[in-house]
Amino acid sequence: MTKGWKASLIVLAMIASTSLAGCSGSNKTTGEDQQSSKPIPIEAMEVGYGTPMPEGEGDFVKNGLDEALNIDLTLTLTGSGDELSEKLNVRAASNDLPDIIQFSSKVQYQEYARKGLLLDLTPHINKLDKLQEGIGDATFERAKVDGKVYGWTKNPSSSVNVIWVRKDWLDALQMPVPTTLDEVVETAKAFIEKDPDGNGKKDTIGITGDVGFFSLIHALHGVSGGISQGSPADFYMKEDSIVSGLNEPETREAIAYIQQMTSAGVLDPELASNKLNTALDKAFQGKAGIIYTDWTRIMKDEEMAKWKDANPNAEWTYVKGLTGPGGLDTAGAKDAASNAGIFGINKAIGQDQAKLDKVFELLNYIAVGEGSLLVQFGEENIHFKQENGKVVLTDKAGEAAFSWVYQLAGRPEREYLSTKFPKQVEHIENAFEVPVLITYNDYIELPQGFNSADAIRYRNEELLKFYYGKEDLGQFDTFLNKLDTTFNLKLYKDEAMKQFKELAITME
Numbered sequence: 454m455t456k457g458w459k460a461s462l463i464v465l466a467m468i469a470s471t472s473l474a475g476c477s478g479s480n481k482t483t484g485e486d487q488q489s490s491k492p493i494p495i496e497a498m499e500v501g502y503g504t505p506m507p508e509g510e511g512d513f514v515k516n517g518l519d520e521a522l523n524i525d526l527t528l529t530l531t532g533s534g535d536e537l538s539e540k541l542n543v544r545a546a547s548n549d550l551p552d553i554i555q556f557s558s559k560v561q562y563q564e565y566a567r568k569g570l571l572l573d574l575t576p577h578i579n580k581l582d583k584l585q586e587g588i589g590d591a592t593f594e595r596a597k598v599d600g601k602v603y604g605w606t607k608n609p610s611s612s613v614n615v616i617w618v619r620k621d622w623l624d625a626l627q628m629p630v631p632t633t634l635d636e637v638v639e640t641a642k643a644f645i646e647k648d649p650d651g652n653g654k655k656d657t658i659g660i661t662g663d664v665g666f667f668s669l670i671h672a673l674h675g676v677s678g679g680i681s682q683g684s685p686a687d688f689y690m691k692e693d694s695i696v697s698g699l700n701e702p703e704t705r706e707a708i709a710y711i712q713q714m715t716s717a718g719v720l721d722p723e724l725a726s727n728k729l730n731t732a733l734d735k736a737f738q739g740k741a742g743i744i745y746t747d748w749t750r751i752m753k754d755e756e757m758a759k760w761k762d763a764n765p766n767a768e769w770t771y772v773k774g775l776t777g778p779g780g781l782d783t784a785g786a787k788d789a790a791s792n793a794g795i796f797g798i799n800k801a802i803g804q805d806q807a808k809l810d811k812v813f814e815l816l817n818y819i820a821v822g823e824g825s826l827l828v829q830f831g832e833e834n835i836h837f838k839q840e841n842g843k844v845v846l847t848d849k850a851g852e853a854a855f856s857w858v859y860q861l862a863g864r865p866e867r868e869y870l871s872t873k874f875p876k877q878v879e880h881i882e883n884a885f886e887v888p889v890l891i892t893y894n895d896y897i898e899l900p901q902g903f904n905s906a907d908a909i910r911y912r913n914e915e916l917l918k919f920y921y922g923k924e925d926l927g928q929f930d931t932f933l934n935k936l937d938t939t940f941n942l943k944l945y946k947d948e949a950m951k952q953f954k955e956l957a958i959t960m961e
Contacts, residue, residue: 492525493811499555499794500537501530501858503730514859517827522818524811528858533728534558534682545570550799552812553861556604558683559895560905562596562795566603571797572809574602580813581605587820588863595790596797598898605816606792607863611870611884612747614665615784616775619742620768622649630770634673634710634777637743641719644742660714661721661732661741664913667920668785669745670711673777676703677786677892680916684894685908685945687786688953695893695953697946699912699936705929706778711920725917738763748880755854773883784887790895796861820862828859829869844872896956900948908940 506512506528518526531537534557541561544550550570556562565571574581578593585592588608596604616637623630623640626647631637641659643649649657660666668679677687678698687698698704714720721727721741729746736744736751737760750756751769760767776782802808818824823833830837830844831853838845850873857864870881899905915932918924924932937943 490523492519492523493808494525494527495553495808495812495815496527496529496551497553497555497861498529498531498537498541498551499796499858499861500534500557501528501532503532504530504855504858506530506855506858512855513832514827514853514856517832518815518819518824518859521824522811522814524815526815530858541565548801550801552799552802552808554797554799555861556795556797559795560683560899560909562604562797563598563899565797566598566601570800571603572800572803574604574798577813578602581816583817583822584820584862587825591790592863595792595895596795604795604797605862606796607794607860608866609787609791610793611866611881612749613785613787613884613887613889614669614745614747615883615887616669616772617736617744617746617751617769618772619644619649620770621766622742625649625651631772632774632776634670634775637772637775638714638717638719641743642717645719649742650739656740658721658735658741659719660724660743660745661727661735662724662745663727663729663732664725664917665729666720666724666745667711667916670714670777671698671704671707672783672785672890673775673781674703674707674710675777675779675781675783675890676701676707677890678704678707680913682909682913684897685905685912685942686894686949687892688894688897688949689786689890689892695950697949699933705926708916708919708926708929710778712922712926715921725921736760736769739767748877748884752877752880753874754876771880771883782888783890785889786892787889788892788895790893792895793863793866816862819859825862825864828856828861829864830873831856846872846875893953897945897949897952900944903941903945903948905945908936908942908945911940912936912942 510516515526515528518524529551531540537555537557538561541550541554541556545565554565554571556565574593578585584605588605592605592607593602595606596602616631618630618640620630622644626643626649628640628643631640637660644657645659646655648655664680668681671678676698677689681687688695689698691701721732721735724732729750732741732744733746733750735741744751748771751760760769774782775784798809798812802812819828826833826837826844830846831850833839836847836850836853838847867881867885871878874881915924919926919929919932937946
């Protein structure tokens with residue numbers, strides 16, 4: 454494989470082949486039209502992560518959108534991506550899908566597109582010009598299935614997970630902030646054995662989190678992998694060639710390291726089954742002194758209030774520049790085609806031109822201009838002001854904390870976060886600078902006849918057995934062979950390599 458592959462794929466991640474033309478779809482309904490027609494109901498379904506939502510007059514974002522566009526917008530929110538997937542499948546079986554649909558995985562999005570449940574947007578792209586203007590050229594390119602556009606993608610967020618540690622516990626034990634993975638392990642041992650909270654009991658956990666923690670250990674060994682619901686295999690560049698992570702020797706080294714951690718007892722015994730909120734509760738309540746998560750989960754004002762209320766003397770700090778074996782500092786993996794959400798439109802509303810036009814109008818309106826500002830920051834001159842071309846938040850900005858759930862058309866990430874969370878700029882900037890391993894999983898369209906869900910489930914179950922020493926590493930080749938044959942992963946990998954070659958040839 455040549456270096457041209459690497460350049461081709463990177464270029465592909467930055468540009469789109471779709472050329473947009475035609476008139477703007479962003480014209481708003483006139484007041485006269487609004488008076489002569491009833492509001493058109495639109496339902497959008499997405500992950501809300503338990504965000505508290507105001508009702509009635511308190512939801513000024515919904516009210517503003519409804520008034521501006523003559524619609525009646527309903528958001529149906531789920532607590533997690535898994536819950537979203539399950540509820541979508543139930544509603545699809547009942548032929549009752551919402552109008553605008555978020556997918557928690559590209560796999561499910563591709564399946565819905567191929568089953569004919571999503572509207573083919575290819576002939577409608579010229580009506581979504583403002584949406585593309587707001588998100589960028591890649592928004593439709595990342596959402597192609599079999600050469601057609603069935604949706605759009607939001608730009609990736611900056612929320613990269615890092616290791617956080619109780620600084621006050623370190624100070625109590627006269628220990629420095631760890632800088633290497635080995636030092637993190639030693640810190641965890643000390644937190645378990647040396648009573649860092651001074652209560653005279655050995656009741657503290659070393660490292661907590663969810664199964665995403667294992668991906669950090671893989672990354673610090675220079676390989677992409679771990680427990681995942683997104684892709685059945687990880688593809689990344691190694692010595693100018695695309696490789697599949699599970700087959701690389703570094704994966705076995707990462708697993709061996711995890712086995713040492715589990716046998717040493719430095720991990721939360723419930724880490725494999727934890728929901729992230731459960732792990733955060735343990736950390737905030739003083740049961741664990743190290744957690745793997747992103748800044749939004751620990752350093753937003755409302756999150757800080759939780760752990761400060763539990764212990765006013767608590768102090769969390771992140772480990773900057775953490776290195777693993779051989780000095781590798783990769784904190785995780787990020788896909789070249791990654792996004793903060795992939796969305797589609799229920800094919801059924803293609804038969805209702807008035808509703809379809811309103812959906813397009815809504816997406817264009819919230820992508821740029823006043824509609825975008827509304828879903829980002831709330832009401833102008835109440836929750837924010839514009840001074841010299843810059844958005845400045847008012848003392849009532851906190852009332853608009855929920856507005857992000859209306860950002861169905863994305864946002865300018867770095868600018869938005871720095872404006873919304875001025876006290877957290879250090880953490881925001883660090884998130885953009887953390888080294889990551891670039892993968893290319895999201896470019897792959899699933900081959901026909903391949904059951905991704907079964908392959909992912911088997912891989913995850915077996916990896917956990919290896920992590921916890923229930924399966925000897927000597928059986929790893931047997932595991933790989935069964936994954937390739939019984940679960941047909943070889944078909945997926947072969948198709949992936951074929952698609953990578955075609956992409957590279959296209960871009961030469």
